[in-house]
Amino acid sequence: MDRRSVLKVAGVVSAAATALVAMPRLAMAAYTEKAFKAKGGADALQNAYGANATTPSDQVKLKAPDIAENGAVVPVEVETDMQAESIAILIDGNPSPLALTADIPAGTKGLVKTRCRMGKTTNVTAVVKSGGKLYTASKEVKVTIGGCGG
């Protein structure tokens, strides 16, 4: 088993932590198959940001429901007061966890709101890239398949 696939994203400093390399700003948010189709969160971050070492921080504010009303439209909000260069959202249990990366140029607020699809109960992780490091906040979002009427 590949060492990388053992790594979990939230709050774990990876044994193979790689330092961030200087990347052209705009290129960071661009879609790449390597990042967005990566099967694991750590791989996805590695491919998106060139690093996957993360530190949990309470300066990363993640807003997502405890129990999703409907897994097809789960409102997710990430906000931070840190000087953010980029914000990402990972949905750990999805086939490809990296759902979104957003570039935050100077003059733009560290804020992203969107609606995600979640296939099952899993952790949603917000990642904020600031000062060359990756900070995270994570929470479990439950997804249920209805009952009668559902």
Added chain:
Amino acid sequence: MKKIIRNVAFGLVGLSVSAASVAGPEEDRQAFRKFYENRFPQVQPIGDFQNGVYSILPQAREQWEAIEEFPPYELAIEEGEKIFNKTFANGKSLKDCFGEDGAVREQYPHWNKERGMVMTMELAINECLEANGEKPLKYKKGAMAAVSAYMSYNSRGQSINVEIPSDDPRALAAYEDGKEHFYTKRGQLNFACADCHMHTSGMNYRSETVSPAFGHATNWPVYRAKWQEMGTLHRRFAGCHNNIRANPFKAQGEEYRNLEYFISYMSNGLEFNGPAARK
């Protein structure tokens, strides 16, 4: 057997009389409203019942408010506006039937004396199309739901004000038919609308919380996350029947139009707030 169950259902509502023939619709309506006021005193102001289950579940409400930041039904309103303003082959348009902005929600459902039936807005839309040589629309989703969304949106704030004209006994009969439908157990699961949406409203069936029936008629058509598209009230009626494994009735057929008549009357005084987003 059916009669016994029905009377038990009435008894549980707490009506002071045992049979429909003595209590009139107004008494029914007041008892109905009182039932929900007592069951859910946290719903303040009472008009918030128009938001269904979101009036009683704070966590679900938060997600709904997030969706309302830019609700998916806005796309349907735009589509509906285009259809509403489109000129027919004969030069007319839906505007000729429903006015410049189609804000006629408060006129429906109503009792049509000449034809001896309950008129609903969706039925009126199709009758307008057909009278002008256009093809009628399917009643449950798509273009019909879009036009209804547009007209409902422009009618927001209007109050439900269903009348049961006293000079036509057939109107009362239609109301009674809808009322009976609401309280009659049916399907493999043997549920009446009242079982879920009245006696156990606010409780869970597995992970679904059932909404109170008071306010049910205010917010249609609906963008349902489950459908990932718009649907009309009659689509939802059919869906509910399927859920309890009962044979659904035809959209805009007599059964569902009478049921709509009854549940709308029960919510008289509440504001129309369609189209809405729901799970």
Added chain:
Amino acid sequence: MSSIRIKAKERKGEVDVKCLMKHDMETGLRKDKSGKKIPEHWIQDVTAESNGKVVFSCAFNTSISKDPYLAFAFSGKKGDTLKISWKDNTGATDSAETQIK
């Protein structure tokens, strides 16, 4: 007509943007009635520009819901234009422009 709807309002120097983009965002996992897989089709990149500068850009995969919703905020003022464009996996693009209120 554009698939993008934009609401952009300025308050105290900060522009609040909410946008909704009409797009199926097919995951490629769904099957149609005949059992055939519906091919994946989704918005990959979104860019927002105002006054000639990129104020926000992001990339998605199919974990983003159908008819994607995005909200963000940047320093700006009433009357400025805001242009939002997207590109999907087929290479198709679309854009819409609005004036900040």
